[in-house]
Amino acid sequence: MSKTILIVDDSATMILSVKSNLEMNGFKVETAGDGVQALSKLKSGIKPDLIITDINMPNMGGLELIQAVRALPGFRFTPILTLTTESQSAKRDEGKKLGATGWLVKPVDGADLIKVIKQVLPGA
């Protein structure tokens, strides 16, 4: 059974690059442009096995999204990875404190991405 991954990023380019990479590796991909969109997707019944979210986004940023996701029934334990830049190590840690599982560093290398996903997502 293929796993579903939700990518949240306000950059269409970033979404596209991650998305194509994931789809090539047999994942189903859902996307959202910010935290608010992501939340409404989750509330509408889409149940990703993993969420990858950017930190800085309009409307609702990644950190806020993590908190909101953790509060949703059914998403208490969903692995969440933040997409951070090299310099955002503080945000990474903050994300982790708020309930993220780990982080990816932009630009995301394709092989790294799959490696990390296989590490945090049993059965991937």
Add this chain to the structure above:
Amino acid sequence: MSLEFKKNQVHFKDMVGVEDAEELLEWLQKTPAAKVDFSACTHLHPANLQVLMAASPSIMVWPADAAFSAWLQSALDQHEDPY
């Protein structure tokens, strides 16, 4: 469904996720002589493992994968008597 309950037996199938732990715990609470079958299990989230460790049911069949089985036995095998 990754957990199958049959009378006092529970069968773990494929990957047993974190959300299943609650149900497992409830079931173990009301099933005193519970027995566990891991034969078709490839992984279980540690929340389930903790529940099993606390309830110490008897294990009927260990998983087929030797390494996985060794992990589980280190946690669940009560009869280990090293010499």
Add this chain to the structure above:
Amino acid sequence: MTPLLEQFLSEARDFLEGIGEKLMQLEDAPGDAELMTALFRMVHTLKGNSGLFDFPEMTRVLHAGEDLMDAVRHEQVEYSQDLADRLLDAMDFVGMLCDEVEAKGSIGAHHAADSARLAESLRRLIASVDAAAAVVAVVASALPNALTETGIVVAEADLPPLVDIPESIRMDAYRQACGGVDLHWLDYTPAADCFFQGDDPFFQARGTPGFLWGSITVRQPWPALAELDAYRCVLEFHLLTTAPREQLDEYYRYVPDQVRMIPVTPLFLALPQGNRNGGPVAYENFVDKALGLLGANQLEDLVLAASNLIELSSLELWLSSALRWLLLVMELEPENRNAFAKIIESLRRQSPPKWTELLPKVTGGNPPAKTELHLSQHSLTPEEAEVMTKMLDVQREILNLPIQENWQLGRIKAVAATLTGCLMASGDVAARAGLEAATAMALEEAASLPLLAWLDQFQQTRSTASVESLVNQADVGVPVPRNLSEIQSDLSADAVRVSDVDAEAKFGRRAEDAGIGPKSLKVDQQKIDRLMNLIGEMVVSKNALPYLAGRAEDVFGVRDLSREIKAQYTVINRIAEEMQDAIMQVRMMPVSFVFQRFPRLVRDTSRKLGKEVNLVLVGEDTEADKNVIEALGDPLVHIVRNSLDHGFEQPDERRAVGKPVAGTLTIRASQESDRVVIEIQDDGKGIDPDIVKRKAYQKGIIDEATLERISDQDAINLIFAAGLSTVDVISDLSGRGVGMDVVRTAVEKVNGAISLESEIGKGTRIRLSLPLSMAVTHVMLIESAGQTFGIPMDSVLETVRVPCASISSIKQSLVTVLRGNIVPLKSINALLAIAAPPQANSDHELAVLVVRCGNEAVGLLVDDFRETVDIILKPMTGVLADIPVYAGSALMGDGSVLMVLNIKELLP
């Protein structure tokens, strides 16, 4: 960087400095218990602070330091020069980490090894005294088969329970290790709440690179099933892996604080296991025979004898296991006689070989003199050499600067002095003559050229020399012992190795090279306050200039002078305002300083209460004066606690009424003109005005008539009344009430206001409004009955002139209608008991100052409005302090005293 982190860093530097100071003082007075206690306290506090952040490398060293100082304090360990040295080294390391945190925001993983080594170096001092503990501290890297380059030191107590691993796997690991792979024992202790971060630690452990063997244990005894929390992780994972350290660090990078990695010395795996009873009688003779063969170097016979004995014995015997290990070690480490002997001897007692005894002992006392490491006293360490290169480059830059006549000689002298210093430091006496000659020539010609030429030549010779010295250093500094016997015989090589390790623990941060200081400056608050007061006085006294201009024109009739004074005033005014702003900025802090404690508070409290609450923080970078921010802390905590305790419903209650199971608590900060506004909003059950009313009536806070008439909003506001804060009220009150009067008082103390809105079932919103700064007050001047008064601008809504005709009287009160709203009017003269009627102007209009009083607008009848001014409000003192209608007084630019009214107290 968060303000908390900034604070930590600034404080950490103070502590580090203090620790250094105290250590110096202790050298003169080693028995001073008070100094010792102070020292312990500083290390202890610093350690505690570092624990607030995720700086395991820092905390580890400080923790060891704390334990050591504790032992010294309790006279278990004696103070020594060596102890001070090691502690100072450790503090240098911590200081360096602080610098790195300041520069990069985090600590690089590569410091882990240094951290472990320093911590061990401190702990060794504790251990060396405690002989009974028999701690065998070892430098693992000095072992023949040591696989770690990090030089991590393992104490026996810390040795992992390798015997838990089945023999076949241990043998496999041993084979691989002898073949050159690293072995690590890993203890992975996931955080209790890790499942809520999406972790599956079991999956993580199973996927560990180089995995050989693993087991799972539990941290604490299991509770009854009924009390078990399936989602609180209490498991521990232990595993043996062959992956290199970097790969493990990488794999566990999300949870480095939950993983302990211990390099395993391969021989330590050779632990016989099995049934100690039974076996052929022959083995009793075997030990002597085998030792004899070993002594005679008849190794082939020894192998044969061992193999024969194995054949006679059943597999599961302890004896067989030991023999199997003997054969394996002989096969893979054929030179390691001592190891063979250990295994053979272990057969006599059937107790595992004590491998740690084979390791070179490191005494807890003084390490060999560090100068051994240096080839000669002239050679610089690589760090020093680098610093010197930089210094020389800077001198070159200075010499290359364009010539400025009156500075040239000074420059040359300064450069010459610096270069001489460099030569002294590097011991390069020979070069000094050349430098002196070049300097003399440069001074004579007032030109840089001679010095530049000398510098070129010097740097050239220097670079060749430094390469040589590095090569030599490498030769001596890193002995490569072949086996144990060599190590034991060659004590001096050993000593160099140890001193090398100690020397590596230096971090080049000595007092003299702390040239680049931190960018932030810690200033005593009193100094800032003084600046603030002074600029306040200046703002006020500059106001004297317009008066002066007026007098120049009116009294002395010098119009031009008046104009010039006015022009000057504009300039001074602008500068003063900018200066005031700048000083205020110094005192400004973001509200995040207060906010950052809430995620944790909300998480912990809600979990304790079994509620799910989602905290949303908005506008964390809104800034306000330090005093205001600090005054905000306690009331906010109070409000948030209240909300969590009583505002939010239990999850099932919420589900039942169709709300999301998790409540949302929003804390929002924003700036509204010159005030900072904080809103705390929950989507809990709200406050029932009826219950508040009834309770207030029962407590005698309101009378029966009020009980009938009071609006719901007013009823809710009764929450702030003093009497409504007893315990029995809380439980009935669907929430608020706990000490809300205390909150109100605290907020009002800093000139703030608090209001509360609540809707049953929907939630509650509390709004705090505070001045951005408390130092300067903006007031409007009004005149009445020939006197001037100040009214704080934050209570002024508007100024209007109302025709006398538009004022009507209802009962005994005057009212007027402003934009469709009825506004009650009060004469300020009447309120101040001045027996004069309000004066209308020539157009028969009355001046009405509309002010905010609570949530209502009230018009004050005054004689006239004047300008607004910034003043420094001085509270009333002495007998006047008892007159609450005055907020205070201020000195005006013309030297007069202005009385500032307190609107809240003025209006009944």
